[in-house]
Each structure stands twice: as structure tokens, then as C-alpha cells.
Amino acid sequence: MSLLKLDAATIKFGGLVAVNAVSFELNKGDLFGLIGPNGAGKTTTFNIVTGVYKPTSGTITFKGRSIGGTPSNKIASLGIARTFQNIRLFKALSVLENVVVGGYLRHNTGLMSALAYLPPSINETNRLKAEAMELLKVVNLAHVADVRSADLSYGMQRRLEIARAMATQPELLLLDEPAAGMNPLEKEELLVMVKKIRDEHGMTVLLIEHDMRFVMNLCEKIVVLDHGEEIASGPPSAIRNDPKVIAAYLGEAV
Amino acid sequence: MKFWLIRLLSVAVAILGCVGLQVAAGSQSDYVQRLLTLAGLYVTLSVSLNLINGITGQFSIGHAAFYQVGAYLGGFLSVRFFHTSGLPPIPWLIVTLIAGAAGAAIAGFVVGLPSLRLKGDYLAIVTLGFGEIIRIQVQNTPALGGSYGMNVEPKITSIAVVWLLAILCIAICRNLLKTATGLSFLAVREDEVASSAMGVNVTRAKVSAFVLGSAFAGGAGALLASFEGFITPATFGMDVSFIILTMVVLGGTGSITGSVVSAIFLSLLPEYLRGLKSASGGPLTLTGATVVAYMVAVVVAVAVIRHVYQDGGRTKINRLLWTFGALIGAVIVQIIASVALNKIGPMHEKQIVINQLRMVIFAVTLIVLMLLRPQGVFAHHEFSWTWLSKLREPKKEVAA
Ligand SMILES: Nc1ncnc2c1ncn2[C@@H]1O[C@H](COP(=O)(O)OP(=O)(O)O)[C@@H](O)[C@H]1O
Numbered sequence: 001m002s003l004l005k006l007d008a009a010t011i012k013f014g015g016l017v018a019v020n021a022v023s024f025e026l027n028k029g030d031l032f033g034l035i036g037p038n039g040a041g042k043t044t045t046f047n048i049v050t051g052v053y054k055p056t057s058g059t060i061t062f063k064g065r066s067i068g069g070t071p072s073n074k075i076a077s078l079g080i081a082r083t084f085q086n087i088r089l090f091k092a093l094s095v096l097e098n099v100v101v102g103g104y105l106r107h108n109t110g111l112m113s114a115l116a117y118l119p120p121s122i123n124e125t126n127r128l129k130a131e132a133m134e135l136l137k138v139v140n141l142a143h144v145a146d147v148r149s150a151d152l153s154y155g156m157q158r159r160l161e162i163a164r165a166m167a168t169q170p171e172l173l174l175l176d177e178p179a180a181g182m183n184p185l186e187k188e189e190l191l192v193m194v195k196k197i198r199d200e201h202g203m204t205v206l207l208i209e210h211d212m213r214f215v216m217n218l219c220e221k222i223v224v225l226d227h228g229e230e231i232a233s234g235p236p237s238a239i240r241n242d243p244k245v246i247a248a249y250l251g252e253a254v
Numbered sequence: 255m256k257f258w259l260i261r262l263l264s265v266a267v268a269i270l271g272c273v274g275l276q277v278a279a280g281s282q283s284d285y286v287q288r289l290l291t292l293a294g295l296y297v298t299l300s301v302s303l304n305l306i307n308g309i310t311g312q313f314s315i316g317h318a319a320f321y322q323v324g325a326y327l328g329g330f331l332s333v334r335f336f337h338t339s340g341l342p343p344i345p346w347l348i349v350t351l352i353a354g355a356a357g358a359a360i361a362g363f364v365v366g367l368p369s370l371r372l373k374g375d376y377l378a379i380v381t382l383g384f385g386e387i388i389r390i391q392v393q394n395t396p397a398l399g400g401s402y403g404m405n406v407e408p409k410i411t412s413i414a415v416v417w418l419l420a421i422l423c424i425a426i427c428r429n430l431l432k433t434a435t436g437l438s439f440l441a442v443r444e445d446e447v448a449s450s451a452m453g454v455n456v457t458r459a460k461v462s463a464f465v466l467g468s469a470f471a472g473g474a475g476a477l478l479a480s481f482e483g484f485i486t487p488a489t490f491g492m493d494v495s496f497i498i499l500t501m502v503v504l505g506g507t508g509s510i511t512g513s514v515v516s517a518i519f520l521s522l523l524p525e526y527l528r529g530l531k532s533a534s535g536g537p538l539t540l541t542g543a544t545v546v547a548y549m550v551a552v553v554v555a556v557a558v559i560r561h562v563y564q565d566g567g568r569t570k571i572n573r574l575l576w577t578f579g580a581l582i583g584a585v586i587v588q589i590i591a592s593v594a595l596n597k598i599g600p601m602h603e604k605q606i607v608i609n610q611l612r613m614v615i616f617a618v619t620l621i622v623l624m625l626l627r628p629q630g631v632f633a634h635h636e637f638s639w640t641w642l643s644k645l646r647e648p649k650k651e652v653a654a
Pocket residue numbers: 013016018036037038039040041042043044045
């Protein structure tokens with residue numbers, strides 16, 4: 001059974017059809033790429049999957065359950081986490097605290113316990129901090145755990161976004177242009193990291209990326225959007241030679 | 255075991271401290287006792303508004319409304335039920351405190367839920383409107399004394415209870431910030447979309463903070479009613495909301511320490527101004543010219559300091575010297591300008607009692623703050639015992 005399935009998912013903003021009848025399917029363990037020129041509707045696809053927007057029509061199914069229009073926080077607890085193209089860290093919080101908030105949905109004590117600073121709340125907080133520290137090791141940020149997240153370099157902020165999303169312990173991880181703004185060395189490390197996330201942490205990954213080489217090297221299956229429409233899908237080798245894709249990326253080497 | 259012992263001990267210290275304060279104040283004048291009481295109530299008000307505006311990042315500008323709900327509810331209960339209850343004054347005071355807090359919490363829920371579910375600053379408009387509605391409603395309710403006000407019997411003064419409420423409010427906010435729950439509130443302040451994507455129930459966090467903050471304001475209101483023995487709707491006007499908001503912003507939105515310090519400072523400032531006497535013994539008055547001269551001096555000082563701090567190439571010592579120079583310069587400018595301007599007839603004749611300048615001083619303080627330190631005096635920082643030692647630590651370098 002598929003993990004995530006989009007069936008003719010469509011969203012309109014006024015007259016603009018940002019995502020037009022897009023259908024694709026992810027199986028558990030996939031490393032899946034979503035590509036397309038700027039403004040193709042990739043981020044918007046993430047937004048309708050994660051409940052930021054409600055699709056105008058079509059269905060989105062996660063683990064057999066229809067999730068179109070479900071609130072974001074509910075979707076996170078169902079097991080979908082994401083990063084943001086325009087980095088949205090909790091800037092004033094430390095690196096560690098950002099990841100703790102990611103784990104907060106697995107926190108099970110009430111507000112009263114926190115207000116009175118009672119052992120259940122203290123223990124839960126310590127547990128989440130310890131788990132957060134482990135995740136920071138995975139993304140190589142343990143040495144800056146106490147630094148304000150806004151003070152990190154660009155590449156580090158992107159990695160922190162990944163750690164924060166992983167802290168929700170999702171089955172499906174959506175990465176929106178995780179390599180944007182990274183230097184070649186950082187990109188190389190990221191490639192290894194994303195593979196590890198899939199292989200060792202067992203998360204299914206759907207990622208948007210502009211760097212073609214990065215996507216072709218990493219993903220096993222790719223969907224290509226252009227002007228909100230799906231123009232191709234398949235393994236990298238097929239995508240690379242698809243005339244429609246070449247036309248969409250006119251002039252760019254694919 | 256050790257945990258509970260420390261907890262018990264700190265509660266005991268808080269109670270003893272507050273009772274001690276009351277005993278120490280007992281030998282002081284009524285005036286000093288009044289100042290201590292008002293300062294304690296304002297600490298509660300500003301720390302509780304900081305929970306809403308600073309920690310959770312919402313924008314409530316009608317905190318006085320909940321102060322009023324608590325005051326009238328507490329006052330009304332006292333008038334009706336104190337004698338039949340048979341309780342001694344202090345336990346009764348605590349009963350009205352709890353009732354006032356509960357009433358304000360319910361009001362906070364009713365007002366907060368619909369406006370906080372929406373994105374954007376609907377809360378500001380709704381809280382402002384709610385404040386006015388409550389005030390006008392009370393004005394037109396004869397059972398609550400209408401615009402003449404309500405006599406609250408019995409009058410109960412307890413500096414200890416006032417400050418215990420303030421300490422409880424501070425403790426709860428500090429506790430919250432030490433837990434993951436508190437971090438989720440801060441996350442909501444930082445970015446609602448991202449918090450929600452991480453599974454944080456944003457509406458719930460916002461409503462919880464709002465209801466809790468309102469409850470503390472209501473509790474403070476009930477204490478005010480018993481303390482004053484007389485309350486009118488005018489006691490809870492927009493200017494009071496504005497003063498509480500000023501306290502939070504001045505201290506540094508989000509900083510509990512900042513809210514406490516600026517609440518004490520700003521609640522004592524008007525009393526200090528009122529106490530200033532002229533040479534003849536009457537209240538101190540300034541001529542219009544002198545006030546204008548002060549304004550000119552403030553503008554000069556702010557302009558120079560701002561310029562110095564925006565120039566990244568200066569050393570710390572250079573900046574401090576320039577700041578110092580700017581302050582001295584401002585004093586000189588003030589003297590020269592006031593001598594010169596006082597020669598102008600109409601400006602010399604206009605007399606202003608300094609106490610009337612209270613709101614002007616608040617406003618000028620806020621403007622200066624926005625220009626020189628928009629993050630507030632304490633910014634995000636909190637007082638802690640390790641703070642002093644941290645001062646000497648070198649700034650952490652962020653390695654790539
Ligand atoms: N909230 C919105 N309101 C109106 N238009 C939007 C909104 N979000 C995205 N769009 C539009 O949808 C199109 C697709 O955007 P997006 O999904 O961000 O593209 P990309 O593939 O580069 O991530 C763009 O034309 C964008 O302007």
C-alpha cells in the first residue's frame with residue numbers, strides 16, 4: 001500500500017491554478033524527488049500536503065486516510081514533517097530548543113505540570129532534550145547546541161530545519177530545497193545525510209531541489225512539475241531524456 | 255525527596271519574605287504602604303501581560319479590562335457575601351482573589367478563543383473593544399454603582415497577599431519557560447506556521463497564555479478593590495492598559511525580569527513626580543518653555559547616541575565616551591534653551607504641574623526606547639545568579 005498518494009490534487013489562488021490535477025504516489029522507503037522550474041507549484045504541493053492550504057479539489061491520502069484540509073499540527077502528529085524553503089526556524093531559541101519543539105508533539109504532560117514545574121514535566125523536558133541532542137549529532141550540530149539559531153550559517157540553519165522535522169519522528173519527511181545556498185562540500189555532506197535518514201532512520205523522503213545533479217544522484221524516482229502540471233515522472237534516467245522536461249528547463253543542462 | 259524539600263523551602267521563603275515585607279511596611283506611612291501595594295499589583299499586571307504579549311507573541315492592548323472584571327467581581331462578592339460568609343478578612347481576600355481570577359479567566363476565554371483562532375492581529379482590536387464595552391457596561395449598571403463607582407466593604411489591605419500573587423505570577427512564568435511546554439509557547443511567538451508544522455497546537459497555546467494572563471489580571475483587580483475600598487470604571491480606562499503595555503515593552507518583550515523592573519519603576523515614577531515640591535512648597539510646576547527645552551535636549555541626546563551606535567567602526571570605549579558627552583551636551587542644551595525660550599512671553603507664562611506630564615514622560619520614554627533599544631531594556635535576558643559570571647565569559651564563536 002502506498003504511504004502518500006495525491007490524486008488529481010488541485011489548488012487555485014484566485015485565477016491562478018498553482019497545482020493542477022497532480023497525481024503521484026510514494027511507497028514506504030522511497031527517496032522521491034519533486035522538481036520543476038521556479039513557480040512550478042512544488043512548494044505549494046508541500047503546502048497542501050501539510051495542511052497549510054486546503055486543496056481546491058482532488059484527494060490526498062496518507063496511510064489510507066484522507067488528509068486534504070486537515071490542520072497542520074494534526075498532520076504532523078499523523079507522521080508528516082517538513083522543512084521550509086525560506087527557512088523558518090524559531091530564531092530567538094537555541095539550536096537545541098528548536099529541536100525540542102520538534103519533539104513536543106510526543107510530550108505527554110499537561111500545562112498545569114509545566115506551570116508548577118512538577119516532575120512529570122521536568123522529566124519529559126529532559127527526555128526531549130536528550131533526544132534532541134542525539135538528533136543534533138546526526139546533522140552535525142551538537143557542538144552549537146546552545147547557540148541562538150539565528151546566529152548559525154545558512155547551511156547549518158538548513159540542517160537544523162531537518163533535525164527539527166526529524167524530532168517529530170515522522171514516517172514521511174518533506175524537504176523543500178534543502179541544498180539551496182549550500183556550497184559544494186556541504187551539498188556532498190547533505191547527500192550522505194539524506195541517504196542515512198532514509199536508510200538508518202527509516203523515514204520516507206520527498207524532496208524538492210533545484211540542483212539537478214543533486215536530485216539525479218540522490219532520488220530513485222522523480223516527478224516533474226511545470227506551471228502547476230505534472231509533465232513527467234519516473235526514474236532519473238528517464239527524466240533526463242524526457243523531451244518535455246528538457247523543454248521546461250530550456251537551455252539548462254538536465 | 256530533595257526536590258520536594260527545595261520546593262517547600264522556596265515556598266516558605268516566599269511567604270516569609272512577603273509577610274516580612276508587610277511587617278516592615280507596617281511601621282511606614284500609609285503613603286509608603288500604598289506605593290508598595292500598587293507596585294505589587296502592577297508587577298502582576300505587567301508580568302501577566304508579558305506572558306501573552308512577550309512569551310506567546312500575541313498583541314493584547316486591553317489588559318485593564320480583565321483587571322476591571324476581577325475588581326468588580328471581587329468587590330461585588332465582598333459587598334454581598336463577606337458578612338454572611340463568616341470568614342476572617344485575609345481568607346476572604348483570598349476567596350475574592352480566586353473568584354476575580356476565575357471570572358477574568360472566563361472573560362479571557364470568551365474574548366480570546368474567537369480572535370486567537372485567526373491569524374493576524376485581531377486580538378488587539380478585540381481586546382481594545384472589550385475593554386471599552388466592559389467599562390461602559392459597568393458605567394450603566396446601577397447595581398455596580400454606575401459611573402459614580404462602587405464602595406467595597408470591607409476594605410482589606412494585605413501587602414503580603416499582593417506580593418504573593420506577584421511572586422506566584424513570576425514563578426509560574428519562569429517555570430513555564432524551563433519546560434518544553436514553555437518552549438512551544440515561544441515557538442508560537444517566533445513562527446506560527448513552523449510551530450504548527452511541528453505539531454504544536456497553536457490556538458491552544460495562544461488561548462492558554464491569554465486565559466492565564468487574564469486570570470492574573472483579574473486576581474490583581476480583586477485585590478485592588480479590597481485595598482481601595484472604592485472603585486470606579488475610570489480606574490480601568492485605556493490609559494491603564496497603555497501603562498501596562500508600556501511596562502512590558504520598556505522591560506523588553508518576553509523578559510520577565512524586564513517586566514518586573516519596569517513595573518516597579520513606572521508605578522513609582524508618577525508618585526515620585528507628584529511628591530516633587532517647588533521652592534515655595536507647592537507642587538512643582540514647569541513653564542512651557544522649560545518643557546520644550548527638555549524635549550530639545552532629549553532629541554539632541556538621542557540623535558547623537560543613535561548616530562554613535564550605528565557607526566560600526568567605533569570601539570566600545572569610544573561609544574561610551576560619546577554617550578557620556580551627549581548626555582552632558584544635552585544638559586547644557588537644556589539650560590541654554592530654557593533660558594532662551596523663557597524670554598518668550600507666552601511660553602514663559604504657561605505653567606504645567608509636573609504630575610500632569612506623566613503620560614508625556616511615558617510616551618517620550620517609549621519613543622526614546624524605540625529609537626535606541628527597540629528590543630527593550632532587558633531584551634530577551636533574564637536575571638539569574640550566574641549572570642554576573644557569564645558577563646566575563648568571552649562571546650561564543652560559531653564555527654561552520
Ligand atoms: N498563497 C498564495 N497566494 C497566491 N499565489 C500563490 C500562493 N502561494 C503560491 N502562489 C503561486 O503559486 C505558484 C507556485 O508557487 P510555488 O509553489 O512556491 O513554486 P515553486 O515550484 O517555485 O516552489 C506561483 O506562481 C506562486 O506565486
